[in-house]
Amino acid sequence: MARIGIVVEGNGEVPAFKQLIPKLTSPNGILGQPLRADLQPKATPAQVAASAKAAIGYFCRRNVDLIVVLIDLEDNPSASTFSKNLQAAFTKLYPHIAVEVVVKNSCVENWLIADVDALRKQPKRFAVTPALVRSVCPDKADSLDAQTLLNKAALKFEYDKGADPQKIMSHQNPLEVAQHSRSFRRFLRVIGNPDYQHQSRSPV
Structure with a gap:
């Protein structure tokens, strides 16, 4: 079982995801306290990765195995390209810890x-x-x-x-969210949800 920490970007997202995390189904252990980083989707990938330094350091001290970074797509033209570029920047800056970037399409709303x-x-x-x-x-x-x-x-x-x-x-059912949001299904796949362990393209 892996220990997972979650990094979010908005002030309102920390208490929100504290409500959602206990309802997530995963064989892994997800820390109940997400951390906020000042992630700016319009910044360069290197700048975005650097802005998460404090949160990444905290989770490393907590001996997590995987850090999941949630960031808005906003007006970036391609979610896949944006995610790929961010993933490369995080891997380069933090080679000692596994980081997965999940892009919310297009925002938490x-x-x-x-x-x-x-x-x-x-x-x-x-x-x-x-x-x-x-x-x-x-x-x-x-x-x-x-x-x-x-x-x-x-x-x-x-x-x-x-x-x-x-x-x-606080009222959401994660599997119901997944029925209507592919980017949320990607999040479930990354954390190891058994319903989406093999694919996140289509709802199950």
Whole structure:
């Protein structure tokens, strides 16, 4: 069994992923406390890798076997190219530890909206319309302007990048997210989820 540490980029993602991690199925041990690094998707791959130095060092001192770095695609034109270039930069800078880069396509909001039932479970916060469901299902979450859709679904005030991710992930089912987000399926494959150990192209 490998020990896995997770690095995230947004302030709201640390408490959010603390909610999600205990629900992840993996033969490996995933540390329950993710760490934030100031990852900037528009920076060079070398700069992105360097910005994670403190988090990488912390996890190395905790004797982890694998560090998974989660970063937004944002407006980079190709998720595969972006991931490949980042992977090379992390491997070069940290040759002593295994690092896997997972690119969220195109941001964490796409993972948040992929499980519409998690929004339905907050009826005072989000209104889930048939149009929203059709936008997400089946397997279309990665292609959406997810933040705009969350803003439209939000009640009383717009989607809050600080507070809402934690609330949404507390209600999420990781396998339901995987049904509608290929980039999330890639994350599950990297951590060793048995449903996606062989492929992450298609939902199971």
